[in-house]
Amino acid sequence: MMNKIPDITLNDGLTLPVVGLGTYALNGNAGANAVQNAIHAGYRLIDSAYNYENEGTVGEAVRRSYVPREELRITSKLPGRYQNYDKAVTTIQESLYRASLDYYDLYLIHWPNPRQDQYVEAWQALIDAKKWGLVRSIGVCNFLPEHIERLEKETGVKPSVNQIELHPFFNQEQQRKWHQANNIVTESWSPLARANNLLQNDTIQQIAQRHNKSISQIILRWHFQLGAISIPKSASPVRQLENISIFDFSLDETEMSLISGLTHPDGRINNQDPAVYEEF
Template sequence: MVQLIPEITLNDGLKLPVIGLGTYKLKGKEGVNSIISAVESGYRLIDSAYNYENEGTIGEAVRRSAVPREELIITSKLPGRYQTYEKAVTTIQESLYRANLDYYDLYLIHWPNPKQDTYVEAWQALIEAKKSGLIRSIGVCNFLPEHMERLEKETGAKPSINQIELHPLYNQATQRKWHEENNIATESWSPLARAIQVLQNDTIQKIADNHNKSISQIILRWHYQLGAISIPKSSSPARQLENISIFDFSLNESEMSMISGLTRPDGRINHQDPAIYEEF
């Protein structure tokens, strides 16, 4: 049975499902089959990136899927090494050629790379690609408020979304509040984290037991009630279906606070601070 996933509307009018499929390391035939199974379960938002080296896999899954292309929301991302204007223009085109798609629904700058200081140039390339019809909506990943403020100040265009590291061990409360105040959607990468501390956490397990749900379902429901779009990765059809089966219960205020209270200053998975981190 296809699960129906609620949608939110971005500041430019594009509607996104509140849960999508992360595809990091999903490649080749197995990757295509995994993505098709997700679409068959009800996923419509598919997240990828140039640096994942699987845009071709995404495109092949789109072509083989029984769901029409226009009903799918396909995302990719510009890597750090191609952030100058001319390189960004070419890379966006190359992303489309790799996937054999006419357009991306959502295209993001993967990291700000502040030392390189070319993210405004890259943003201008995304703006032009949107005007040309190659992209429907443009956004960023891992940008801090000062980075996004500069984009809008220097180009007049605000990101529709910011994809950030967000999970119970790093709840990003301050950043999420800024997004809300500035009408920029929050999208969570690694929403389940990659740490045993989360998937075997006693606090979350007790909440899961109370609702007769899995820990993953509790965490993804937490993201949903925070107002964040989550993109959990799974190649298992059973787990894919489990991850989107979170709309028949809700967490109370106390449960939300207990999960949010697990956050810690050093909660980032790989200590990638956008103020200093440089992506290749």
């Protein structure tokens, strides 16, 4: 039975499903099988990146699938070492060649790399790639408000999406509010916090028992009710199906508050602060 995932509309008119598949470490034939299975289970948003070295894997899954390309939303990301304008243009082209795709639906700058200070010219490359039809929508990952404000000030173009670390241990409340006020969609990477103690959390366990749902389903429903797109990764067909089976129940305000209250200032998984972190 096909699972229908609701869509959200970006500020440029493109629609994205509210739950997608993360593909970090899904590589080779096993990875292609996992992504293909997810597509057949109902996933339509597939998140990749140049630095995951699996754009080819994702492209192969798209070709194996019986789902028409136009129904899918495929994402990739520009790595930090190629933020120079000319290198960025070449890398976007290379991303498409790797996947054997004619276009990406969403292309993101993976990190701002503020010390390198080339993210504005990288953004100009994405703007031009969109004009040329290589990508349909452009956004960023891990950008702070000041980074995004500079992009808009210097190019006149605002990102459609900011993909950030977001999970109950790091709920990003202020950043999410800023996104909402500026009509930018929040997308959550590591929405389950890579299972770092989160799947054993007593508070969430109690809520899960109340709803007769798994802990992962409760967390992903929390993301959905926050208004964020989540991209949980799983190669397991059972888990993949479980992760998109979150639209037949809802969390009340108390439950949402309890989960949001698990956040703490040092909640980042790997202490990757976008103000200083530099991606290769």
